[in-house]
Amino acid sequence: MAERSRFPLLIVLPSLICALLAFVVYPATGNSPLKPPLGLPPLPYTSLDPAKVQLGKLLFFDRRLSFNNTMSCGMCHLPTEAFASTQGETAIGIEGQSLPRNAPSLLNVAYQKLLFLDGREPDIDTQPWSPILSSIEMASPSVGYTIARIRDLPNYENLFHKAFGDRGLDMETVGEAIAEYEKSLLSGNSRFDRWKYGGEEAALTQQEKQGFALFVGKAGCSGCHLVGEHDALFTDFKFHATGIGYKASAMAPPPSYQVELEAGVMTKVEEKDLRTVSERKHNDIGRFAITLNSEDRWAYKTPSLRNVALTYPYMHDGSLRTLENVVDFYNAGGIDFDGKSPQLHPLNLSKEEKASLVAFLKTLTGDQKATLAPPTGSCLAPASDHDANAMRDRQC
Numbered sequence: 552m553a554e555r556s557r558f559p560l561l562i563v564l565p566s567l568i569c570a571l572l573a574f575v576v577y578p579a580t581g582n583s584p585l586k587p588p589l590g591l592p593p594l595p596y597t598s599l600d601p602a603k604v605q606l607g608k609l610l611f612f613d614r615r616l617s618f619n620n621t622m623s624c625g626m627c628h629l630p631t632e633a634f635a636s637t638q639g640e641t642a643i644g645i646e647g648q649s650l651p652r653n654a655p656s657l658l659n660v661a662y663q664k665l666l667f668l669d670g671r672e673p674d675i676d677t678q679p680w681s682p683i684l685s686s687i688e689m690a691s692p693s694v695g696y697t698i699a700r701i702r703d704l705p706n707y708e709n710l711f712h713k714a715f716g717d718r719g720l721d722m723e724t725v726g727e728a729i730a731e732y733e734k735s736l737l738s739g740n741s742r743f744d745r746w747k748y749g750g751e752e753a754a755l756t757q758q759e760k761q762g763f764a765l766f767v768g769k770a771g772c773s774g775c776h777l778v779g780e781h782d783a784l785f786t787d788f789k790f791h792a793t794g795i796g797y798k799a800s801a802m803a804p805p806p807s808y809q810v811e812l813e814a815g816v817m818t819k820v821e822e823k824d825l826r827t828v829s830e831r832k833h834n835d836i837g838r839f840a841i842t843l844n845s846e847d848r849w850a851y852k853t854p855s856l857r858n859v860a861l862t863y864p865y866m867h868d869g870s871l872r873t874l875e876n877v878v879d880f881y882n883a884g885g886i887d888f889d890g891k892s893p894q895l896h897p898l899n900l901s902k903e904e905k906a907s908l909v910a911f912l913k914t915l916t917g918d919q920k921a922t923l924a925p926p927t928g929s930c931l932a933p934a935s936d937h938d939a940n941a942m943r944d945r946q947c
């Protein structure tokens with residue numbers, strides 16, 4: 552009798568202890584709990600897996616994921632430019648092709664509910680396949696092609712097994728790994744945060760404080776670029792028409808242009824002649840293309856203004872070059888058309904007020920720079936726009 556009852560206990564007890572140990576040890580080794588930087592809301596996830604983040608980072612910067620080994624995510628979302636790109640009005644893709652839109656910053660992208668400026672993608676885990684498959688971005692001919700390509704590259708399969716166990720390398724795990732890395736791209740603790748949420752009175756100048764008062768007051772900016780009591784993402788995650796899209800798509804082009812042939816020599820070029828030699832501009836109707844709701848015509852997602860000093864040029868089409876241009880644009884009440892947001896109207900800001908508003912926007916640069924360095928290696932990210940241009944012509 553005694554022999555029989557002791558036997559199961561010998562088996563049960565050690566496995567119980569192992570199970571308890573695994574439970575206690577797992578969170579400390581596998582996942583680390585995260586605290587957002589000062590000024591950011593609680594994170595929309597409870598932990599990040601370091602093995603997935605590391606793998607996602609390699610994929611994000613690896614130019615061999617594109618059809619001709621030239622483009623990576625990191626060449627349009629540059630770490631030195633707050634994960635946006637500043638080189639032209641809109642991003643430049645494979646073989647120098649222009650994209651219809653400006654590349655937005657990926658800092659704090661984890662908080663976004665709908666991705667892309669028209670909100671067409673609700674899932675950060677599947678989003679990476681859009682640029683990989685787009686013929687003007689990374690131009691992969693198919694999902695299977697890219698999976699096979701990654702499988703052929705040294706070490707990746709091993710890293711996928713470390714990060715995902717038996718799931719290994721497949722369409723979902725590629726997206727999830729890149730997304731896990733993107734979720735680690737957090738940026739807060741700007742001078743504004745230290746002043747507003749950290750109680751550091753001297754972190755902002757008088758002029759910058761006046762700019763903030765205008766931002767949440769007379770200028771009405773915080774009606775869409777929200778600022779909370781405890782944190783701020785400077786966006787309502789909604790879609791609004793400021794008139795920028797209307798201007799680009801709907802205003803008739805002038806019948807002719809004055810063109811300077813050489814210094815002092817001007818000539819007139821008819822619009823209809825120009826059209827035969829230049830590409831017609833893509834007709835971008837914004838959120839309307841996704842919802843087919845006429846109220847969404849030329850509406851775009853409110854961008855976060857964190858790091859806005861680094862992410863020029865501005866608006867979905869990059870048509871405003873500087874923050875001064877943006878403030879002038881809002882001061883005029885945006886661009887009038889039937890569907891313009893009712894929240895926009897002329898502001899009558901004085902020269903000093905406009906300067907204060909710009910000064911305030913420049914305080915929103917976070918302190919992320921040091922921690923977000925790209926990996927090194929010949930197929931991995933460029934350090935600047937200048938390198939990105941040269942690298943696009945060269946396979947790795």
Ligand code: HEC
Nearest residue numbers: 623624627642643644652653654655666667668679682688
């Ligand atoms: C050729 C330039 C280019 C490349 C390469 C590129 N992107 Fe982008 N990215 C853009 C542009 C432009 C947009 C805005 C497009 C739109 O709204 O339609 C964008 C938007 C995004 C967004 C949405 C952000 C938001 O706030 O809504 C995410 C996320 C993103 N890209 C991640 C990636 C990842 C991951 C890769 C690599 C797999 C990548 N991008 C490769 C140019 C690029």
Ligand code: HEC
Nearest residue numbers: 770772775791795851852853854865866867877881892894
């Ligand atoms: C009605 C809502 C609304 C209000 C009010 C508003 N904005 Fe915006 N803001 C937007 C939207 C939407 C965009 C994106 C437009 C686009 O992409 O064409 C934007 C874009 C911007 C950008 C460009 C960011 C980038 O990365 O391209 C800046 C800077 C900006 N707003 C600052 C301000 C300031 C300063 C004010 C106050 C004077 C203000 N906004 C008022 C909705 C608003």
